[in-house]
Amino acid sequence: MPFQRHHGLRALLAAAFAPVALGLAACEQDAVTDVTGEKPVLNILLAPGAAVLPGGTSALSGTRISNFDTSVPDAFARATDPLETYVSQTTGAGTGTGFDLRTGVRNSSQDPRLPALVESEAVVGDWFGLFNPAWAGAGVGLWDLFGEIRGLKPEAVYTVVLARMALDVRGDLDQHARLTGSPIEQPDSLYFVGGEPYTPGSAVTCNFSAAVGVNTSRNPVVLGVFETNAAGTGIVDCVPGATGDSPWWRSTASQTPPGAADSLPFGVNQPGATLRPGQYNYVLIYEGAYVPGSNQLPSQNPVVRIQVGPDIDANGNVINNGFAPWPATITDLSNFRNLPGGANAFAVPGTITLNLTGLPTLGSKQYAVWLHNRQSNAYALARVKVDGGAPVTSFDSPGDDATVQVVIDDESGLDFGQYNDIVVTLENGAPGSAPSDARFLYREYLAANQSLTQGAFTFGRFDPANGNRPYVIGGSGNASFFRDSMLVNLQRITPPPPGFHYASYLVRRVGDNVTASQRVHAVTLDEIGNATDRIAESEVGSFANYGLYLLVLEPDGLTIRTNAIVQESENYVDKFGENFFPRSN
Amino acid sequence: MRMRNWLVGLATLALVAGTPALVQGQVERGDWTLALQGGPVLYAEASAIERGTGVAVEAMYHITPRFAIGPIADFIHSKTDGRYFIGVLNFGPDSTHIYEVGQTINVLQYGAAAMLDLMPESNISPYLAAGAGGYTIYLQPTSNDMAKRTHGMMFQAGGGVRFGLSDATAIQLDVRDLIYTDFDREELNPVRPAHRNRQPDGTIRFPGAEYPDLPEATSTVHNFRVSIGFRYIPGRN
Numbered sequence: 001m002p003f004q005r006h007h008g009l010r011a012l013l014a015a016a017f018a019p020v021a022l023g024l025a026a027c028e029q030d031a032v033t034d035v036t037g038e039k040p041v042l043n044i045l046l047a048p049g050a051a052v053l054p055g056g057t058s059a060l061s062g063t064r065i066s067n068f069d070t071s072v073p074d075a076f077a078r079a080t081d082p083l084e085t086y087v088s089q090t091t092g093a094g095t096g097t098g099f100d101l102r103t104g105v106r107n108s109s110q111d112p113r114l115p116a117l118v119e120s121e122a123v124v125g126d127w128f129g130l131f132n133p134a135w136a137g138a139g140v141g142l143w144d145l146f147g148e149i150r151g152l153k154p155e156a157v158y159t160v161v162l163a164r165m166a167l168d169v170r171g172d173l174d175q176h177a178r179l180t181g182s183p184i185e186q187p188d189s190l191y192f193v194g195g196e197p198y199t200p201g202s203a204v205t206c207n208f209s210a211a212v213g214v215n216t217s218r219n220p221v222v223l224g225v226f227e228t229n230a231a232g233t234g235i236v237d238c239v240p241g242a243t244g245d246s247p248w249w250r251s252t253a254s255q256t257p258p259g260a261a262d263s264l265p266f267g268v269n270q271p272g273a274t275l276r277p278g279q280y281n282y283v284l285i286y287e288g289a290y291v292p293g294s295n296q297l298p299s300q301n302p303v304v305r306i307q308v309g310p311d312i313d314a315n316g317n318v319i320n321n322g323f324a325p326w327p328a329t330i331t332d333l334s335n336f337r338n339l340p341g342g343a344n345a346f347a348v349p350g351t352i353t354l355n356l357t358g359l360p361t362l363g364s365k366q367y368a369v370w371l372h373n374r375q376s377n378a379y380a381l382a383r384v385k386v387d388g389g390a391p392v393t394s395f396d397s398p399g400d401d402a403t404v405q406v407v408i409d410d411e412s413g414l415d416f417g418q419y420n421d422i423v424v425t426l427e428n429g430a431p432g433s434a435p436s437d438a439r440f441l442y443r444e445y446l447a448a449n450q451s452l453t454q455g456a457f458t459f460g461r462f463d464p465a466n467g468n469r470p471y472v473i474g475g476s477g478n479a480s481f482f483r484d485s486m487l488v489n490l491q492r493i494t495p496p497p498p499g500f501h502y503a504s505y506l507v508r509r510v511g512d513n514v515t516a517s518q519r520v521h522a523v524t525l526d527e528i529g530n531a532t533d534r535i536a537e538s539e540v541g542s543f544a545n546y547g548l549y550l551l552v553l554e555p556d557g558l559t560i561r562t563n564a565i566v567q568e569s570e571n572y573v574d575k576f577g578e579n580f581f582p583r584s585n
Numbered sequence: 586m587r588m589r590n591w592l593v594g595l596a597t598l599a600l601v602a603g604t605p606a607l608v609q610g611q612v613e614r615g616d617w618t619l620a621l622q623g624g625p626v627l628y629a630e631a632s633a634i635e636r637g638t639g640v641a642v643e644a645m646y647h648i649t650p651r652f653a654i655g656p657i658a659d660f661i662h663s664k665t666d667g668r669y670f671i672g673v674l675n676f677g678p679d680s681t682h683i684y685e686v687g688q689t690i691n692v693l694q695y696g697a698a699a700m701l702d703l704m705p706e707s708n709i710s711p712y713l714a715a716g717a718g719g720y721t722i723y724l725q726p727t728s729n730d731m732a733k734r735t736h737g738m739m740f741q742a743g744g745g746v747r748f749g750l751s752d753a754t755a756i757q758l759d760v761r762d763l764i765y766t767d768f769d770r771e772e773l774n775p776v777r778p779a780h781r782n783r784q785p786d787g788t789i790r791f792p793g794a795e796y797p798d799l800p801e802a803t804s805t806v807h808n809f810r811v812s813i814g815f816r817y818i819p820g821r822n
Contacts, residue, residue, distance in 0.1 A: 031664050031687030031728075035671075035794055041681035480681060482791050489790075534792065575679070 036482075042580060044572045046477030046488070049550065049565030052400055053471070054358040056457045058422060058443045062350025062409075063333060063452065064181025066417025068341050070172075073271035073320040075341025076179050076331050080269045080323070083257065091127045091146055092235065097255045098131030099266065101147065101283065104306045104325030111305050111326050113167075113174055114189035118287060118303045121151035125233060130240075130265060130308070133252045141242035141250035142211050143265065145223060149285065149304060152232045159298050160206055160238050161284040163220035164275060166193035167311040167319055175311075175321050181330035181350055183410045193314055194277045195219030201293040206238035213243035216278035220297065225289045236285075240265075246278045266309035266324070273310065273318045281309030281324065346450035348416040354384075354406040356424065356441070356457070359397035360562040362555060366394035368431040369406060370439075371419035374448070377465055379435050380419065382412040394431050400563045420446045423462050426499040426555055438499025438556065439463065460497050471497045473566045475529055479549055481572070481580075488533040488549060490567065493525055500553045504533050505561050506546035509571075516545055519559055523551060544581035547573040611752070612705060612818060616647045617655075622759055622814020626661050626692075629806035630799075633670070633770050634690065637663025639810055643698060650705045657716055659694035659763075659810070668796050670774045671782035683782065683794045688728040688775050694720045694739055694763065702747075712757075713744040720765055728775040737767030743810075753821030756813065763808040770802040 069075055088097045105124035108117035125148025136144035145160065152158065168189040177184045195217050204210045204224035212223045223238035242248035248265045249257040257263055267275035275281055283306040288298035311322030336342040359367060370379045383391035385407040397404050408414075408422070422445060425431075426438035439462035447453050460470035475493035479486055488504065496502055502523040508516035518540050525531045533551075537543055548571055553564035573581045612618060620643040628634035639661035645653035667685030675681050696718015703711045721736040743761035750756060774781070782790050789795055 031667060031689060033667055033685040033687075035683040035685055036681070040676065041673075041683060041791065043675070043679050043681055045678070480791065482681075482683070483793050485793055487791060487793075530788075532788075 039580075042481040042572065042576050044479050044549075044570040044575060046479060046490070046549065046551070046567045046569045048473045049568035051473055051553075051565045052358045052563035053473075053553075054356070054400075054424075054441050054457075054459050054564070056354055056356035056358075056403075056441070058445060058454045058457065059353045059355075060349035060351070060445060060452055060454045061353065062181065063347050064330060064350045065333070065336050065342070065345050066180070066348040066415065068176075068180050068336070068345040069343070070176045070180075070321060070341055072341040074323070075321055075339065076175075077339050078179075078321070078323040078327070079271060082264055082268050084269075086257070089127055089129050089131075091129070091131070092148065093146070096129070096131040096135040096144075096146075098129040098135065098144070098146075099308070101128045101130065101306055101308055101325075104308060105149065106305050106307070106326055106328060107151070107303070110328045112184050113187045113326075115301045116187075117305055118299070118301050120153075120303050122149055122285075122304045123151045124148070125150050128236070128306075132255055132257065133250060134255050136239070137252070138208070138211065138239055139241075140252050141246070141248065143240050143242070143248070144208065145206075145236060145238040145240060145283070146208075147236050148233065149236060150231070150233045152228045152234055152303065153287070154228055154230045154232045156232075156287060157225050157227050157289045158234060158303065159225050159286045159288060159290045160223045160236055161220045161286065161297065161302070162214060162223060162240060162280040163192055163282040163284055164194055164277065164280050164316075165190040165282050165312075166314045166316075167322060169319065173319065173321060175323075175327060178327045178329075179321075179331045180345075183350075190282070192220055193312070194316070197295045197297065198222065199290045199292060199295050200224070203289070203292050204238075206236050208237040208239060211239040211241035213246075214240050214248065214278065214280070215242075215244040215246040216276070217245075219277070219280070220284070221280075222290045222297070247276055248278070267318075269310045269318075269323050271318060271320050275309055275312045275316045275318065277316070279309065281307060281312065283308055346417065346446070347452055348446060349452060350416075351407060351409040352416070352422065352445060354404075354408070354422065354443075354457075356397075356404045356406060357402075358400045358459075358564065359402075359404060360400040360555060360560055360564075361398060362396050362426070362558065363560075365555060365557065366396060366427045366429065366431070368394045368425050368427045368435065369408065370423045370425060370435045371408075371414055371416070372421040372423050372442075372462075372464070373418060374420040374464060379423065380414050381431050381433075381435075382408050382414055384408050384412065394427060416446070420444060420448075421462070421464075422457075424457070428557070436499070440497045440499045442468070463498075469497075475567070477551070477567050477569075479569055479572075481543065484537045486535040486537070486543060486549070488535070488569075490523065490525070490529075490531045490533065490551065492529045493531065493551070493567070495525060495529065496553055499556055500564075501556055502531075502551055502566070503554045503559065503561075504535070505550040505552060506535070506540055506543070507548050507550055507561075508546045509548055517561055518546065519561065522554075544573060544578070544583045547571040547581075612647050612650050612653075612702070614647055614649050616818055616820075618645045618647065618653065618816055618818050619643070620645070620757065620814050620816040622757065622812040624759075624810060624812030626663065626763070627809040627811070628663065629803075629808055631770070631801065631803050632765070632768065632806040632808065633666045633773055633802075634663050634808075635666050635687075637661045637690075637692070639692075639812065641694075641810070641812060641814070643700075645698075645700055651702050652699070653702075654697065654699045657694075657696055657698045657718070659692070661692040661694070661810075662689070663692065664689045665773045669770065669799060670776050671791075671794050672776035672780050673782050673790050673794075674780055683791060686728075686774075686776050688725040688773075690725070690773070691723040692720060693723070694718060694741075696739060696741075698741065708749045710747045710749070711744065712747060714759075714761070715742045716740070720763075722773070724773065724775070735769065735772040737765055739766070740764040747816065751821075753818045755816045757816055759810075759812045759814060761810045761812075763810055765806045765808065766804065768804050768806050
């Protein structure tokens with residue numbers, strides 16, 4: 001029946017579309033869900049911390065000259081013409097002309113050669129010279145060794161001696177070492193050569209009262225004695241007189257000797273010359289009085305040695321570069337390249353003193369200092385003295401809040417002239433023949449133009465072959481507390497230097513004191529310096545126990561919280577309060 | 586709540602299925618049939634679209650009593666699953682809220698289909714159907730700050746059973762696999778890129794807010810529509 005059919009149809013349609021209507025209603029529910037609800041994600045910012053990074057300074061001292069060509073006979077241009085030092089001088093007895101010896105007076109601290117000088121502070125006074133017979137006026141051939149010496153013992157008697165001495169060169173010539181500033185490890189030795197010792201038969205006082213003869217057979221020759229005053233100053237006024245076969249020029253008619261080599265009392269101070277018997281190259285002053293007629297010196301060791309002529313070998317031939325006077329100091333550092341042997345020379349330090357800071361205590365590892373040659377990229381391990389100790393090849397630091405003094409000197413076993421850079425490395429144990437890759441601190445001391453440099457060390461990667469990379473704190477970060485995790489996002493953080501890695505810590509700081517600290521993770525950056533550090537609260541007990549997130553540099557292989565804090569968060573407990581971070585204490 | 590709604594729907598379906606056949610509606614060559622049907626659309630999980638409700642209209646021209654072709658159209662109302670679209674909003678510098686952002690959507694499907702009646706002379710007639718066309722998903726302007734839609738190719742295949750009510754009417758139970766191609770799940774994300782938890786470069790701001798077990802996005806998704814409908818043969822009483 002149609003009615004029934006239509007009635008049933010409507011029912012069926014209603015039944016069929018009931019799910020459609022119900023479904024439509026269901027779809028109108030809220031489509032956005034707040035996951036965080038009443039506990040939002042709490043955000044804090046990170047900023048560079050007050051990092052104490054490894055660093056330090058270098059200071060150079062005891063400058064010396066390297067690569068000086070000492071094969072040149074007069075490499076230091078110290079030879080003098082025969083009468084070059086024969087000049088007019090003002091003395092305690094007026095102005096006279098003679099050989100000026102003032103620049104040659106040496107005491108024990110100035111001349112290390114043998115026989116060793118008796119320790120004193122003797123220095124030359126206002127004048128000292130060997131004045132010609134014309135000025136002396138005592139007679140033909142009578143010269144006047146006249147001068148003032150200070151710093152001797154007060155009211156003491158000293159003996160004055162003229163000597164012809166040969167030099168036993170032991171190792172390198174000491175003058176080479178002295179003039180280049182190098183240490184004299186094995187002093188040369190002087191000894192009398194030719195002639196016999198001579199003392200006057202009676203007591204002679206050097207007060208221009210009596211002459212003592214010199215000739216080719218007398219060596220050394222005692223000229224007399226003098227006595228110092230209460231201040232330790234003595235006046236030497238001896239009268240050596242050329243007698244017999246002495247080659248000394250003797251005229252009283254002229255103030256100026258002819259300059260012939262064989263007529264000069266001290267020989268010719270030049271390469272290739274010969275110091276003949278009867279010519280003397282040293283004036284020696286001994287403490288004590290000689291015994292007249294004994295032909296013995298008062299002592300084996302003089303107090304003052306004045307090199308007045310060139311050093312000679314056993315045959316009397318002048319030793320190259322052994323010219324008078326004995327050099328008290330290194331040659332002129334501002335001019336050495338202009339000297340005959342200095343064309344390829346350059347200055348190097350004698351001692352390099354490092355004051356290193358920010359070095360964490362390593363414990364199981366060690367620091368080592370290397371010198372690096374820029375041209376060959378070679379390294380050499382330096383033996384260093386740490387805080388005044390004996391030389392060592394490696395050391396540790398008392399802490400990164402301490403300063404470690406490291407001295408590299410002649411006991412380092414290295415020639416500073418062969419290297420350019422100082423490199424500090426981290427070593428797993430005793431250093432080997434090559435440094436580890438952890439070359440993290442470096443400083444140049446000898447530049448490419450061979451000038452010396454000193455100053456601050458650079459913390460970073462030392463790798464000249466591929467480019468050094470100083471470490472500079474960079475990047476930023478933020479952190480969020482979501483559910484039971486702390487999520488730290490680090491952006492554009494500078495890669496750590498070799499030998500170091502990043503690690504995260506949670507700490508609680510009260511004033512300057514850290515009262516709680518928890519190492520959390522090693523943090524590895526991606527290629528652009530980003531990293532995510534997700535810390536579950538279960539890892540640290542409770543976030544409320546701390547307050548600060550720190551990103552610090554740790555030495556590789558170690559888990560120590562250093563002061564190299566490169567990122568530090570806001571104090572989240574202070575910021576959000578104990579409602580979010582309830583503390584039990 | 587939704588589960589209870591669907592229990593009601595299934596109970597109704599069972600009631601209809603249990604109703605005895607009344608009158609056979611024999612279709613002849615050249616006849617047009619109109620079908621209106623509706624029911625739940627079970628979207629693939631990877632589509633990020635929750636179960637929706639659809640209404641479909643089909644007009645079939647019978648080339649033979651057994652085989653027909655004609656245009657089809659579907660309208661589906663649903664919403665997206667906010668678990669796939671995590672938004673992060675900062676409230677000042679100190680606090681952040683995290684949201685799962687879903688949105689209501691409407692889907693329009695259109696195209697042509699062919700139908701093969703397996704037992705056209707029977708009062709209970711199973712059939713097979715297949716078609717092709719397109720789909721357009723209309724997103725919420727209020728969620729996207731603008732009118733936004735996305736579309737792609739659609740294929741469908743399925744079948745059903747038709748119960749004749751009279752010469753002109755029948756009801757039918759139908760199941761279709763609605764295959765969306767060119768499907769881009771991210772098109773359904775209403776969260777501005779700057780506020781997304783999953784950043785465009787792949788980084789995730791709050792990994793803990795993500796659901797790790799959700800399926801990966803695919804460009805082809807299989808969705809199922811289960812419907813019950815009414816077929817009418819115009820010109821018949």
